[in-house]
Amino acid sequence: MREEDLIIDPDMEEIVQGFVIESTEYLEHLDQDLVSLDENPGDMELVGKVFRAFHTLKGNSRALGFLDMETMVHRTEDVIRKVRDGEARVVPAMMDVLLASVDMVKALLNDISEKKKRERDLAPLIAQLQAVNEDGPAPGAEPAAAATEPSVAAGTSTEKKTAAPTIRVDTIKLDKLLSTAGELVLSKNRLLNFTQRLEQGQAVASPEEFLNEINAQLGFLVSDMQVDVMSTRMQPISRVFSKYPRVVRDLGRETGKEIELVITGQETELDNAIIEEIGDPLIHMVRNSCDHGVEMPDARVAAGKNPKGRVELSAYYEGNFAIISIRDDGKGIDTEVIKRKAIEKKLISPEQAATMAKSDILNLIFLPGFSTAEKVTAVSGRGVGMDVVKNSIGKLKGIIEMDSEKGKGTVLKIKLPLTLASMIGLEIEVGGIRYLVPQEAIVEIVRLPASGYAAAVKDKTFLFRGNYTLPVVNVRDMLINGNKNAAPVQQGYLIVTSEVEKRTGLLVDNVLQQHEVVVKPLGKYLSRFHLSEINGATIMGDGSIELVINASVIAGFQTQGAA
Amino acid sequence: MNGNGNSQYLGCAINGFPVAIPVANVQEVFETRFLAKVPKCPAFIAGLVNIRGAIVPVLDLWQVEREGADLFTMAVLSTAEGNVGLLISRLDDLVRFTRIGPADALPSELAVAPFSGAGLDESGKMYFVLDAEQCIAGTIPRE
Numbered sequence: 128m129r130e131e132d133l134i135i136d137p138d139m140e141e142i143v144q145g146f147v148i149e150s151t152e153y154l155e156h157l158d159q160d161l162v163s164l165d166e167n168p169g170d171m172e173l174v175g176k177v178f179r180a181f182h183t184l185k186g187n188s189r190a191l192g193f194l195d196m197e198t199m200v201h202r203t204e205d206v207i208r209k210v211r212d213g214e215a216r217v218v219p220a221m222m223d224v225l226l227a228s229v230d231m232v233k234a235l236l237n238d239i240s241e242k243k244k245r246e247r248d249l250a251p252l253i254a255q256l257q258a259v260n261e262d263g264p265a266p267g268a269e270p271a272a273a274a275t276e277p278s279v280a281a282g283t284s285t286e287k288k289t290a291a292p293t294i295r296v297d298t299i300k301l302d303k304l305l306s307t308a309g310e311l312v313l314s315k316n317r318l319l320n321f322t323q324r325l326e327q328g329q330a331v332a333s334p335e336e337f338l339n340e341i342n343a344q345l346g347f348l349v350s351d352m353q354v355d356v357m358s359t360r361m362q363p364i365s366r367v368f369s370k371y372p373r374v375v376r377d378l379g380r381e382t383g384k385e386i387e388l389v390i391t392g393q394e395t396e397l398d399n400a401i402i403e404e405i406g407d408p409l410i411h412m413v414r415n416s417c418d419h420g421v422e423m424p425d426a427r428v429a430a431g432k433n434p435k436g437r438v439e440l441s442a443y444y445e446g447n448f449a450i451i452s453i454r455d456d457g458k459g460i461d462t463e464v465i466k467r468k469a470i471e472k473k474l475i476s477p478e479q480a481a482t483m484a485k486s487d488i489l490n491l492i493f494l495p496g497f498s499t500a501e502k503v504t505a506v507s508g509r510g511v512g513m514d515v516v517k518n519s520i521g522k523l524k525g526i527i528e529m530d531s532e533k534g535k536g537t538v539l540k541i542k543l544p545l546t547l548a549s550m551i552g553l554e555i556e557v558g559g560i561r562y563l564v565p566q567e568a569i570v571e572i573v574r575l576p577a578s579g580y581a582a583a584v585k586d587k588t589f590l591f592r593g594n595y596t597l598p599v600v601n602v603r604d605m606l607i608n609g610n611k612n613a614a615p616v617q618q619g620y621l622i623v624t625s626e627v628e629k630r631t632g633l634l635v636d637n638v639l640q641q642h643e644v645v646v647k648p649l650g651k652y653l654s655r656f657h658l659s660e661i662n663g664a665t666i667m668g669d670g671s672i673e674l675v676i677n678a679s680v681i682a683g684f685q686t687q688g689a690a
Numbered sequence: 691m692n693g694n695g696n697s698q699y700l701g702c703a704i705n706g707f708p709v710a711i712p713v714a715n716v717q718e719v720f721e722t723r724f725l726a727k728v729p730k731c732p733a734f735i736a737g738l739v740n741i742r743g744a745i746v747p748v749l750d751l752w753q754v755e756r757e758g759a760d761l762f763t764m765a766v767l768s769t770a771e772g773n774v775g776l777l778i779s780r781l782d783d784l785v786r787f788t789r790i791g792p793a794d795a796l797p798s799e800l801a802v803a804p805f806s807g808a809g810l811d812e813s814g815k816m817y818f819v820l821d822a823e824q825c826i827a828g829t830i831p832r833e
Contacts, residue, residue: 649738
């Protein structure tokens with residue numbers, strides 16, 4: 128495709144930037160509204176809303192001289208106008224063309240956002256719009272995104288590039304922040320006044336009491352401020368979810384399945400950093416549910432189900448976490464098939480397979496190189512496995528769990544921290560060096576020596592507790608020596624960490640105290656060394672640096688070695 | 691050779707050898723008593739340092755002898771890989787070169803990092819000129 132730079136008058140840059148942000152929002156809503164309209168063709172209120180959105184987009188793009196975009200929007204608006212005026216009826220084929228137009232407008236907007244002038248052939252799509260407008264959809268018209276590049280289809284990662292690094296913040300949150308900042312200044316002034324009086328040698332009544340009080344007040348205000356600032360970064364998950372009705376609709380049309388997407392908890396708020404990153408793994412999971420989960424209508428009827436499949440996407444809070452769950456009522460996962468594949472791929476031995484619990488078998492899906500897709504489809508078999516999904520979620524400090532029942536459906540649950548900005552960590556000591564373990568990774572702490580703690584099979588150490596056996600990983604070996612010490616260490620603490628019903632004890636020399644810290648990444652240079660055992664680093668109150676360890680990687684080593 | 695007679699260099703000593711780093715590549719010179727050790731890293735990664743709230747990795751490419759008692763002295767290089775501290779024995783001064791050319795023979799002690807040549811300053815002192823970008827890039831493991 129030919130492209131050249133799009134010259135934007137520097138005076139206009141800010142206006143164009145605003146235009147891109149606003150138009151992106153309109154287009155996201157349009158995607159959702161058009162899909163709803165497809166389901167409820169008679170909803171005239173919705174038709175009016177869609178019409179107004181196109182109308183505004185047309186006016187704005189014309190005002191800024193983006194003529195290609197204006198033409199495209201204008202022709203699309205014509206079709207909706209006819210529906211509004213009762214001269215045409217909403218039919219799926221019309222929606223295909225309208226959605227394809229929205230994709231094209233998105234592509235044009237993307238060009239503007241990237242300041243590029245790309246030659247795009249609007250003629251075929253305009254002809255289709257005209258055909259739809261004149262006498263219903265043209266027979267054999269190319270449906271959906273065929274007229275545009277596949278890369279601009281809804282929900283793909285290319286959209287990220289166009290999203291400006293700005294977020295919208297509720298003014299109520301900003302007002303709160305401002306008032307806390309004001310109180311902070313007042314406290315600072317009190318402190319200043321106090322030190323001035325001391326400097327001038329004036330008598331100060333009970334200075335200790337004053338310092339204690341001001342210290343408490345400042346501490347209170349600073350943590351308030353932290354919460355307020357954090358809240359400005361919190362964005363509703365609807366920003367991500369709003370793309371999926373379109374994705375599911377298109378998937379349904381492509382595969383010939385009937386799928387109903389039910390979304391709940393759109394207002395659940397998460398840190399912007401998580402919202403930005405969760406889209407890709409989530410879309411993969413939604414696609415998986417539609418593609419591999421939900422059966423073809425005839426198969427569903429044969430199984431005594433409603434021909435229309437149901438995918439439920441929901442978000443809610445659970446303690447200090449947000450949960451996103453994706454549940455389908457499809458064919459579920461056959462654990463026997465998983466076992467067979469895993470044995471074929473030599474991920475487990477037949478003996479292991481015979482004794483594995485159901486949850487362990489399901490978790491095999493998350494291992495690298497595991498994909499049960501019978502054939503690679505355009506929908507979900509893109510060479511990205513569930514291991515990649517698990518990794519992306521792991522990077523957000525999230526955990527993914529799966530449950531499935533053959534014939535009934537599958538549910539995937541993602542547990543995410545509300546924010547990545549700060550975390551509570553437990554300070555531990557290993558080999559004279561202090562590290563932090565994220566609080567959420569810790570189930571319990573066992574002080575050694577403890578009963579039932581012993582060396583067992585081969586050179587591995589276990590803690591036998593009541594009805595379960597806890598494998599022990601010596602963190603010192605993992606981080607420092609890099610090899611295993613045969614004799615089990617008898618002193619220290621076991622930090623018990625769990626992931627998907629698996630528990631491991633991490634042996635450390637000492638347990639110190641809890642800290643609330645801001646985790647920073649190790650940076651570009653160190654990222655080249657793939658230090659998966661380390662999550663990041665933090666600067667402590669005294670200016671020293673402590674590393675935050677990735678408990679799940681350290682714990683996972685031993686379980687991987689055993690498998 | 692990316693330097694010319696008019697560029698400034700940071701003259702320093704590494705285990706007794708005079709080394710010059712183009713100032714354009716140097717963010718600052720930083721001294722610290724503590725480096726936070728990073729486990730599971732190659733030995734040349736000496737640790738991490740907190741520079742005004744930024745966490746910067748520090749490399750020790752020549753098992754640098756410290757001249758400043760218990761202080762670590764580093765040139766913080768600004769590279770394509772972000773800021774990276776490079777331990778040096780001692781900071782000398784800013785130098786300009788009257789002549790600059792290929793280095794005939796590089797002492798084997800310095801051979802681990804790329805030097806783009808040698809320069810002579812006004813007083814006739816010779817420095818080995820470090821190619822900062824290559825120096826850092828060369829330490830990255832190949833995928």
